[in-house]
Amino acid sequence: MKNLLATILVICFGAMSASAQDDPGLAAIEARQAIMSYIGSNMRPLSGIMRGRSDFEAGYVQSTGRAIQAMAKALTLLFPEGSEEGLETKALPAVFARRADFLAKLQALESGAAGLAAANSLEGFNAAFPAFAESCQSCHSQFRSD
Numbered sequence: 001m002k003n004l005l006a007t008i009l010v011i012c013f014g015a016m017s018a019s020a021q022d023d024p025g026l027a028a029i030e031a032r033q034a035i036m037s038y039i040g041s042n043m044r045p046l047s048g049i050m051r052g053r054s055d056f057e058a059g060y061v062q063s064t065g066r067a068i069q070a071m072a073k074a075l076t077l078l079f080p081e082g083s084e085e086g087l088e089t090k091a092l093p094a095v096f097a098r099r100a101d102f103l104a105k106l107q108a109l110e111s112g113a114a115g116l117a118a119a120n121s122l123e124g125f126n127a128a129f130p131a132f133a134e135s136c137q138s139c140h141s142q143f144r145s146d
């Protein structure tokens, strides 16, 4: 009887930890990965503007910049204790061990996004985009495995 109960607990617990719904750490991983995917999906259209392949559209650039600014703020809360492992997270242990450095990189993302939010001409965009784009690699190289 005891063994049966133990087995049931192990099975239930196993199923639970696989589900982000019941685990705040996994939910945080899921949320930050979704946010990063959104940010990543804007890189091609934005760099297309930089390369002259598409037109500068202030509405798109500014609203995307504002969205990413807000997301950079949210990301400061989405690497909590308990989210070090699971869902094939690529966050390196350094995220948790060197929190201040990691937050500084998020700050750079937010400032870069603020530059996009303020761009009201192609010239302004071209001046702001490089700092924004560099903030990604500057963090990934230290804090993300690939």
Ligand code: HEC
Pocket: 029, 032, 033, 034, 036, 037, 039, 040, 041, 043, 088, 089, 090, 091, 092, 095, 102, 103, 105, 106, 109, 132, 133, 135, 136, 137, 139, 140, 143, 144
């Ligand atoms: C402060 C650090 C930091 C900055 C800045 C940053 N990233 Fe990330 N990024 C990460 C970490 C850490 C992960 C891994 C998250 C995980 O798997 O839990 C990640 C994951 C990703 C992923 C994979 C998401 C998935 O589907 O799992 C993409 C795409 C991505 N980042 C794009 C970008 C782009 C584009 C920028 C810049 C505009 C950027 N990131 C800026 C730290 C950062």
